[in-house]
Amino acid sequence: MNTRSTPENDLIRRIRAVGAGGARLNSALRLGIGDDAALFSPRRGYETVLTCDWFLEGTHFLRDRHPADSVGWKSLARAVSDIAAMGAEPRCFLLSLALPDSHTGRWLNEFLAGLRRAARKFNCPLAGGDTTRRNEILMNVTVVGEIASGRALLRSGARPGDIIYVSGRLGEAEMGLQLIRSKRHFANRNPALRKHLYPEPRIAVGRWLANRRIATSLMDLSDGLSSDLPRLCAASGVGARLHASRIPAVQEPNRPSAKNVDAIDLALNGGDDYELLFTVRPSKTGQIPRAFQGVPLTAIGEITRGQKLTLVQPDGRERPLPSGGWDPFDKSRRTAATPL
């Protein structure tokens, strides 16, 4: 063979297996890993949706705390969530991977197994990427999606009077992270832990909202409601009023008394939930079921004129929405929302 067996070529061969077996055959992907670039045949009448996401040791995960297969799953899931947040479907992804020599064996195999499971689940095969050696584990994932032309749901479409909804339960991923930190996770199968390690982007909910033209705006919750809702409001030029008592927060069976304090804080400021935040005209709220394919959909407030963001507290008082979400460039705000 003249395919010289160099360390880099060998690594690329192992990663390529994710492309071959990682998802149902995607006929749109004409050429995957192994050439200078991948070739993808777009569908007529569709727009291409593009997103990329960092996934970095120390910033987004801990080498010694997070299982390698969770790192693989989550690296793809969080980028796919951005595609779901447009109402689109993922089609393929590119992986840039930097690894220490010490992690090219068992760790890499488990990482690739988690990545392959996610690629199958989201029907999103690996199309290409880049690899290099590095002391730290670094990843960047680019996902390419598609949506029927003109159907994408943007952040900018919310109007005063629209009702604000979220999918799922907020704050669970943050609680899962706290379990990981405290090392208690080895002893239980807490759903919050599962949500933190293996988040499931809400592709079906997003697609349904876009296809039926039900929502006026849509985004995903990655940094926490208190950071992400202001972004949606800014893009739409509106304000918002949230009702703390309506927010679907974490339920801790053993600590019912803590709900009003910790759970709301987790729901507002916890990152990594990858749930959807969307707005609906009041005339269309009748089309929103309590749950879609098992995922709860909950009205938590309304879009207002002006630019204020407020939170109606359980005692009925309305106060400015505190901003405590994840901001990597703000050292003064390392609160519950700081991932690591």
Add this chain to the structure above:
Amino acid sequence: MNTRSTPENDLIRRIRAVGAGGARLNSALRLGIGDDAALFSPRRGYETVLTCDWFLEGTHFLRDRHPADSVGWKSLARAVSDIAAMGAEPRCFLLSLALPDSHTGRWLNEFLAGLRRAARKFNCPLAGGDTTRRNEILMNVTVVGEIASGRALLRSGARPGDIIYVSGRLGEAEMGLQLIRSKRHFANRNPALRKHLYPEPRIAVGRWLANRRIATSLMDLSDGLSSDLPRLCAASGVGARLHASRIPAVQEPNRPSAKNVDAIDLALNGGDDYELLFTVRPSKTGQIPRAFQGVPLTAIGEITRGQKLTLVQPDGRERPLPSGGWDPFDKSRRTAATPL
């Protein structure tokens, strides 16, 4: 304004300016930075070409040696080169950027200026990305390109008897890196230094080869001829014979005697040239001019049956092609080709 002025939001605003002014208005890019993902309208009858590339401090550039505007230019240029290496044209790009707090001021401004110049030059506007804080400067660039369906030039098309060509002059970028390392670069305007700091991907050459159906295979030279030619041969299932005396190597006016030794080594093993390597049926070599739009095109050997790669040396002896190019996972081979 309810666009809260957080550090991360401010950073995104400054980067967004590259998207707005970075290239001629690209009507295909319907939605750029600021939403969960970018929207791109593919052209009918075209395929989408996808690539991503690391650009990491310490591995690919040195924070204290490489000017920030070169880091910006090169981060885009090297990924665009993968698009040129398919015969395609770039359409837009995504930037993932991790920065220390200390580099969010002047360094970032100069970096963005270099990136903006490259985006204009390659007609490839910024469409989106991701930012985070990090002690080291890390980048990942994804480029989306397009090519008429079925016209992409792959690595796998070379056949025995085809003539092997390269564009430009090989080894200049490696020599430029040596100047950077030796600090002599502040005193001269060596073209090798320019090639190292501001490489120009051969978009026009690649497009011409693909449109005219002149080449049977095509790739770009990023790791060095001795690493990259084996990849093309492996993909095509062929061997190759190179002629050392025909390789367009670096010319050092002050050291003519050194040409046969150092210059050939640089040309074979130097990385970062971003020239094109392609093969042409003997019946079509008459269509290859000595230069295309000022870029020299040089026949350096021929594709052979079997799997051997050989180098005919200036003295006429034929020997196995030594493999000395850049492999980030091979610690035993840190030669001239090791970028840093």
